[in-house]
Amino acid sequence: MSKRHSSARLRARPALRSASRSGAFVCAALGLFLCLRASPARAxxxxxxxxxxxxxxxxxxCVEALPLLEEAEAARHRPSTALVLADCYVNTGELLQAGVLYHMVADEKPTRAHSAADRAAIKAAVRKAREVDARIPTITFLVPSEYEGVEITLNGDPLERTDEPRKVSPDVTIKVVMRAKGRKERAEELFLAEGERRVIDVKLAPRGQESDKPSSISPKSEPRLWLGAGYRGYVVPRFxxxxFGDGGRTVAVPGGAATLTRTSGAFDYAFSLGYGAYFLGPTPFKPxxxxDTEYEIVESDLHALEATFEVRYNVMLDRSRRWRLRIGGGVGVGFTFLGGLYRTQAFPATLTPGDPYTYAKCRGPNDPAGSYRYCNQLDKDADHYDGYADKSWFDRGARPLVYPWVALPEIGISFHPSPRVAIDLDVATSLSGLMTSLGVRFGL
Incomplete structure (x- = not known):
């Protein structure tokens, strides 16, 4: 090897060593970066x-989740966690706390710092805040303008504004104390259901006089469970x-029902067991x-039981809550447990077709003589003589055995003469006809 080549190689060695050190540094830095990217972020x-x-x-x-979610929210607020915490408050009946959280999340403005779950939570909170507000009961106090130094407390907590509805927890006893300068103190215990909107007239007697009678119904005496009974009947118009056929007549079906009603806020949920007498006098009818030869004289002495479930929404019509408009509907099932549907072939007395309401019962095939076109044994009604009792729907007959019960819409008026008594008048269109009911309920 020449000296010239040897000196060139010697000069290249420091450069190679320098390049190696630079490459190693770059590789080490890149490896550290990738390691940091791959390692989980610090919790x-x-x-x-x-x-x-x-x-x-x-x-x-939710019972087990609540303390963990509360601790997490206290450590660091995140809309996605706060929303689930509010959902658990609703699940456990803490509607006031849920409402505060929903509104707090709903009022946030989405930012880049929010995750996709946080943005979805903010959007969902708007709807959920509105829904829970509808469930939270409120109390509104009507204070006469001439009263001075008015002070109202709820469970010892003074109201800052007496002219605005105050949200309260449902289904808990609330002690209300009302005071005004120169007037007697008045105390009441309230018990509000979900969605209830209570209005109280603040009427305080001057000192030395008897207290005015409160105009509002005391919630403590307005129970949530009611037992009632009354008339329930139907009118089945001829049309x-x-x-389904020709002939027929308008029929009145008398009956009654016993009801067990559960109230929740503005809604009533009623379970009823009713009875109906589906009686029909001799009536011409044909498909x-x-x-005209198909006319029969139809009669009925059916007795039916009806089990129903109805939901009604109450609209208060006056400040004292005595008059209420009820709107709703119901479903159920009926069962004809006694009686029958009777069919007999019919013929015109003159043997000439005419008014079917003048037709008479056939006594048998071609009996009376000359009635063969009407009284015969040529069709499915061959044995419809002597008050033939028809078979049930399940045996290819016309007698109803089990039938659906549907009432929609159902509209009525409820009057509360006292806190524990209600008189209800309702009308509804149903599969059984035009339903009317008048009953009385007593609070349990």
């Missing part, structure tokens, strides 16, 4: 509690029968589109 305060709480809430275990 922030409340993350572990939030993870556990969200998992429990998703599994429907309804004519939907639509069939000849």
């Amino acid at each position: 922030e305060a409340g993350d572990e509690e939030a993870r556990q709480g969200l998992a429990l809430a998703k599994a429907g275990q 309804v029968m004519n939907i 639509s589109g069939t000849p």
